[in-house]
Amino acid sequence: MSNPFFEPSTLPYGMPPFAEIRDEHYKPAFEKGMADQLAEIAAITRRRDMPTFENTFIPLEQSGQLLERVAAVFFNKASADSNDYTNELEEEIAPLLAAHSDAIKLDPQLYWRIKTVYDTVESLGLDAESRYLVERYYMEYTVAGAGLSDDDKEKLKEYNQRLSTLTTKFEKNLLADTNDLAVVIEDVAELDGLEPGEISAAAEAARERGLEGKYLITLVLPTGHPFLSALTDRTVRERIMAASRARGNRGNEWDNSDIVLEITRLRAERAKLLGFDSHAAWVTADETAKNPGNVRAMLDRLAVPAARNAREEQADLEAQAGHPIAAHDWAFYTEKVRQAKYDVDEAAMRPYFEAERVLWDGVFFAATKLYGIQFTERDxxxxxxxxxxxxxxxxxxxxxxxxxxxxxxxxxxKRGGAWMNSLIAQSTLLDHPVVVTNNLNVPKPAAGEPTLLTYDEVNTFFHEFGHALHGLFARVTYPKFAGTNTYRDFVEFPSQVNEMWMLWPEVLANYAIHYQTGEPMPQEFVDRIQASSAFNEGFQTSEYLAAALLDQAWHALGAGVVIDDVPTFESRALTAVGLDNPAVPTRYSSTYFAHTFSGGYDAGYYSYIWSEVLDADTVDWFKGNGGLTRENGDRFRQRLLGVGGSKDPLEAFRDFRGRDADIQPLLDRRGLN
Incomplete structure (x- = not known):
């Protein structure tokens, strides 16, 4: 059988040959890819000469190219366009990949070679990127357990394989339960408040499931839902919120409760084996935060004023509503109060956010102005x-x-949320070009109808494109540093910075055009949005911090601590930090907290606000230095985006900013002074 993964693609930019790829190609490519890489590693460790950078690190970086090709394509498909075959294969392959990774990272001969070069790196005369490569390999392999005894390595391998199986199962359960809990609406009158395009999308979603004449409200990844701000029927809002919060905890075949408990227990035991007090301590040891104490200090500093602001906002909402506010009421009455206080109506902005204009005249336009890049669609x-x-x-x-x-x-x-992946990651050593992809989850209207985005969806679009720019611009020698391969608590920074261009006057005027009348968005809309920039930040900061602190609480547990009930643990964790307001639920409850239990942000969900300190300070810099100019864009591209992961990220930030980040702009932005 000819397998398109077995040789590098000959398509433009190395684009994977999707027209040729079939489901049956994945498993053989994974198997051959793992076997090939193990043979390549064995060729390094069998050498009789003393370790050098050239005979150890260069072939190490050159290894595993087939495996990388198939993994990049497969895991993107498993997230964006899964089917029964990919779901089954992902569960089968996850423990095998974990074992494969352990076979390399825990190889004593390979670690000896890495450590030998590391111990003499001062005298080797390496360039800065090569030296950093040595330092990163040594740190990562050490933290991964390469220095453990043989018996402890066997225990570690068991932990890693079991955890890979559990996290994959968590994601599959969540997708199935999310689809199953989609809310079916019988009467279009119950959708009062939604725009025609949203109603059309709900009808189309129902039709695709064979529910002709009905309407289907599919759930998004977070607890809240965009429709909650507009639906006038309180019962429907309550149904959506209840469905969202029920995911993964219904006692059915997709219940994730026991999986959460086993994942956190195994992570704590693994951390102890590796010499750390907790999983959070293990994770942060190799992040810019360095330890969970630094993370908690920042989150706790923000939690008290955020909770205070949320309760003040709640009082305003209850005055508007005339009754106590429940979680399913918050978004609806927030829009009422926003209109009353600032005369802001986000629904009225949607006709100005037609997706095609947002793409070409907003997202792409800003990138062209900043970086001089051009975009050509390749059909x-x-x-x-x-x-x-x-x-x-x-x-x-x-x-x-x-x-x-x-x-x-x-x-x-497609799984919920929005994200960026690299299908091909740039590397000079491997002569690789770059291909990146953005995934969003915008409801698709019926054929012929426009796709009108919400305010939040436009913001998400700019955010995810910031990740894409990071992946596109990075120019590095070694694949380890390609694209967004940097510290997890830094990687959100470039994407958050890119959000600023959404409302930048020159950009907004170029794309915010009414899809029917051709009129630009009235300036007063923008003025009101900006005047209300800190409005509802108490809620938004509180729901985010609740999730971040919940993530930290699960992963602060030491080995031997027994937790037997997920809701009780959640309640106690949120009460302890004053974020137990029933009207402000955590952005993600544990059983659908994909970031931390299947998405690679375990003990790392704090990263968004940690990165936002850098982001807010950078936005201040842009505003103080002329804003949307090529000079500013080139500086940001060359000193931050372009370095990928090839230098310490905080060093790269200092190189760009001229100093360390200041937290004050973040406090100002979120109204937390």
Whole structure:
């Protein structure tokens, strides 16, 4: 059988040959990819000469190319367009990949070679990126357990394989339960308050499930739902909120409660084996935060004023509503109060946020103004789903940057949320170009109707494109540092910075055009949005901090601590930090907290606000230095985005900013002074 993964793609920019890839290609490619890489590692460790950078680190970085090709494509498909086969294969392959990773990271001969070079790195005369490569490998392998005894390594392998199985199962359960809990509406009158395009999308979602004449409200990843701000029927709002919060905890085949308990127990035991007090301590040891104490100090500093502000906001909402506010009421009455206080109506803004204009005249326009890059749609290059669009990105001199693919719409086969992946990661050593993809979850209207985005969806679009720019611009020698391969509590920083251009006057005026009348968005809309920038920040900060602190609480547990009830643990954890307001539920409860139990943000959900300190300070810098200019864009590209993970991120920030970050702009932004 000819397998398209067995050789590098010959398509433009190395785009995977999606037209040729079939489900049956994945497993053989994974098996051969793992076998090939183990043989490549064995060729390093069998050498009789003393370890050097050239005979150890170069071949180590060159290893595993087949495995990387298939993994990048498969895991993107498993997230964006899954099916029964990919779901089953992901569960089968997860423990095998964990074992494969352990076979490399826990290889004593390989670790000896890495450590030998590390111990003499001062005298080797390496360039800065090569030296950093040595330092990162040594730190990562040490923290991963490479120095353990043989018996302890066997225990570690068991932990890693079992955890890989559990986290995969968590994600599959969540997707199935999310689809099952979608809210079916019989009468269109119950959808009063929604825009015609939203009603059309709900009808289309129902039709795709064989529910002709009905309407289906699919659930998003967080606890809240965009429709809650507009639906006038309180009973329908309550149904949506109840369905959202029921995910993964209904006692059915998709219940994630026992999985949460086993994951946290195993992570704590593994951390003890590795010499750490908790999983949070193990994770943060190799992040910019360095230890969970630093994380908790920041989160606790923000929790008290956030909870205070949320309760003040709640009083305003109850005055508007004339009755106590429940969680399913908050978004609806927030819009009422926002209109009363600031005359802001986000629903009235939607006709100005037509998706195609947002893409070309907003997201792409801002990038062109800042960085000089140009975008050309490539209909001749096939992507992994008919809805996915492909764009070639070039510099202003015509030189290539890479390919950008956009997967905008929600579907039952796609997990919730929004994200960026690299399908091909740039590397000079491997002569690799770059292909990145953005996934969003915008409801797809019926054919011929416009896709009108919400305010939050536009913001998410700019955010995820910030990740894409990071992946597109990074120019590194070694694949380990490619694209967004940097510290987890730094990686959100570039994407958060890119959000600022959404409301930048020159950008907004270019894309916020009424899709029917062609009129620009009235300036007073923008003025009111900006005047209300700190409005509802108490709620938004509280729901985020509740999730971040819940993540920390689960992963602060030491080995041997027994937790037998998920809701009780959650309640106690949130009460302890004053974020137990029933009207302000945590952004994610444990049984659908994909970030921490299947998404790689375990003990790391704090990263968003940790990065926001850098982001808010950087926004201040842009505003103080002329804003949307090529000079500013080039500086940010060269000193931050362009370095990928090839230097310490805080050093890169200091190089860009001229100093360490100041937290004051964040406190000002969120009204937490």
């Amino acid at each position: 001749d290059i096939v992507a992994y789903h008919p809805d996915v669009r492909v764009f070639e990105v070039t510099n202003d001199d015509g030189s290539p940057v890479g390919l950008y693919t956009l997967d905008l719409y929600t579907r039952d086969s």
